[in-house]
Amino acid sequence: MLKIILGTQNEHKIYEMNLISKPYGIEFEMPDTKNKAFNPIENGETFEENSYIKAHAAYECGGGELYLADDSGLCVDYLDGAPGIKSARFADTAEHRIEKLLDVMKEAKNPHERTAHFECHLVLLDNKGNVLNKTKGVCKGEIAFEKKGSNGFGYDPVFIVEKLNKTMAELTEDEKNLHSHRGKALSDMLVWLKHNYL
Numbered sequence: 001m002l003k004i005i006l007g008t009q010n011e012h013k014i015y016e017m018n019l020i021s022k023p024y025g026i027e028f029e030m031p032d033t034k035n036k037a038f039n040p041i042e043n044g045e046t047f048e049e050n051s052y053i054k055a056h057a058a059y060e061c062g063g064g065e066l067y068l069a070d071d072s073g074l075c076v077d078y079l080d081g082a083p084g085i086k087s088a089r090f091a092d093t094a095e096h097r098i099e100k101l102l103d104v105m106k107e108a109k110n111p112h113e114r115t116a117h118f119e120c121h122l123v124l125l126d127n128k129g130n131v132l133n134k135t136k137g138v139c140k141g142e143i144a145f146e147k148k149g150s151n152g153f154g155y156d157p158v159f160i161v162e163k164l165n166k167t168m169a170e171l172t173e174d175e176k177n178l179h180s181h182r183g184k185a186l187s188d189m190l191v192w193l194k195h196n197y198l
Helices: 011-024 047-061 084-089 094-104 173-179 181-196
Strands: 002-006 026-029 066-076 115-125 131-143 159-161
Touching (some): 002 011, 011 026, 011 173, 011 181, 047 066, 047 115, 047 131, 066 181, 131 181, 173 181
Parallel strands (some): 002 026
Antiparallel strands (some): 115 131, 131 159
């Protein structure tokens, strides 16, 4: 089993990604913070830059052979791509972020005005801090008028996945892993690891 340090402190993200990676013989673990705190300053201007910042912060904590991080966010066309890289900082809690999004979208009455996509970028570093590979995943859809579903996290309850007519939070774990932006980016990364590293 190849263990990769994942630059996050989100246990749900670790759980989701491990569901996808286990068949490949890969397991993700959180950074070891006994000697150094994992506290990346996400001041990049793109998802990819923030992914690198988080992966490098995990690398600085040490203890692994490989280090991976993702940065992802919700890009709403009606809001000119916002909240984008500031998705996690759109408001102070997940509940408030959803409330704020629905509020600023209330004048967009038609579904075609509410198009959006989730975007995820992954950056993989080796044990010297060098970039080994980068992948990207996109999931298209639209913003719902109200919350539906209880799975997932973040904006999942108000993001209707294109062609499925369900919010991300209404999907099963298997459905989400197949259709989500993170699932797509991770699958491409796992295939690369299988052919180039394992």
